[in-house]
Amino acid sequence: MFRKILRHIIPKVVKKEIKSLINSLVLYPNACISTAIRFVSWNQVSGDYLEFGCYSGDSFCYAYNMFQSTRQDVAQLLNQEDKHAFASDKPRFFAFDSFEGLP
Numbered sequence: 032m033f034r035k036i037l038r039h040i041i042p043k044v045v046k047k048e049i050k051s052l053i054n055s056l057v058l059y060p061n062a063c064i065s066t067a068i069r070f071v072s073w074n075q076v077s078g079d080y081l082e083f084g085c086y087s088g089d090s091f092c093y094a095y096n097m098f099q100s101t102r103q104d105v106a107q108l109l110n111q112e113d114k115h116a117f118a119s120d121k122p123r124f125f126a127f128d129s130f131e132g133l134p
């Protein structure tokens with residue numbers, strides 16, 4: 032019954048968006064990390080990467096590799112002077128975990 036009501040209330044386009052969001056979270060679980068790294072790299076935001084709850088390090092390694100490749104792409108578009116400044120402003124990577132599971 033509840034589903035039938037929802038089917039009439041929620042517009043098709045909203046359903047499509049929700050489906051697409053769920054798909055991207057399921058198929059690309061690191062999409063948020065990827066978006067954040069692209070943003071800070073292309074906008075040359077300084078700072079370190081700290082991950083709280085790294086567990087075995089899967090998302091941490093993903094973030095590290097993503098940083099390396101995105102920074103390379105950014106560096107290619109910079110002039111020699113800016114490239115040097117950008118290269119010397121490398122983020123440091125820190126991973127933390129309580130190893131006690133989710134609270």
Ligand SMILES: C[S@@+](CC[C@H](N)C(=O)[O-])C[C@H]1O[C@@H](n2cnc3c(N)ncnc32)[C@H](O)[C@@H]1O
Binds near residue numbers: 085086089127130
């Ligand atoms: C789902 S796992 C993270 C998986 C990891 N990000 C990955 O993609 O490989 C969540 C981790 O967060 C840790 N955790 C939960 N609460 C925490 C807290 N308050 N401080 C630090 N680590 C925490 C747990 O011990 C667990 O290892």
